[in-house]
Amino acid sequence: MITRMGLPESARTDAARLYWAGFRRKLAPVVGGGRTVGVLADALVPAQVMGAWDGDRLVGIACLQDGPEPPLRLDRTGFRREFGLLRGAWRRLLSYFVTSRPPGADELLLDVLAVSPDARGLGVGTTLLSAVADEARTRGRHRVKLEVVDTNPRAKALYERFGFRTVDTVRTPYLRRLLGFGAVDTMRYDVR
Structure with a gap:
């Protein structure tokens, strides 16, 4: 298995499928019900996607952010075009609750880590985490930050085994019925 930064145009749909498979519960209120994979494929920024091959x-992806621009650009125009004026505005509002806070100046944000269901348990996630840490070093970042929801204990356990530690928890029990989760942990990994 190899990892490389930058997603070939021919792999956008496969990456969007991985994204959706890994984040369906979290993203369904925002982009579900339409041509979901197409919306995600259109919104992905290939230069900010690391693939595991x-x-x-493509068996896994890591979407990275080291500045103000997120790796998934869900803009107002796209929401309006896909869902109409009112439903698009509502879904855009919901997107603010499921997007990560931008990284600090010395951080690389791991916005998404998704592994193909048939490749889970084979070390793809750990391989991607190692490659993300290497990418952070290359970019001169001192830590990798990510957010994980309370309904994804398997992912949190992987991050903890790798060396991430929880530094903050935001509880949003009022969103549990709407978005499917009631807390978000911010985790950090110090790059050595």
Whole structure:
């Protein structure tokens, strides 16, 4: 398996499928119900996606952010075009609750880590985390930051095994019925 930064145009749909498979519960209120994979594929910024490849098959992605621009650009125009004026505005508002806070000056944000369901348990997530830490070093960042929801204990356990530690928890129990989660942990990994 190899990892590389930058997503070829031919892999956008595969990356969007991985994204959706990994984040369906969290993103369904925001982008579900339309041509979901197409919306995600259109919104992905290929330069900010690291892929894990098993031969020519994309088995995992890590979406990274080191400045103000997120790796998934869900803009007002796209929401309006996909869902109409009112539903698009409502979904855009909901998107603020599921997007990560931007990284600090010395941080690399791991916005998304998604592994193909048939490749889970094979070390793809750990391989991507190692590659993300290397990318942070290359960019001169001192830590990697990520956010994980309370309904994803498996991902949190992976991050903790790798060396991430929880530095903050935001509880939003009033959003549990709407978005499917009631707390978000911010975790950090110090790059050595």
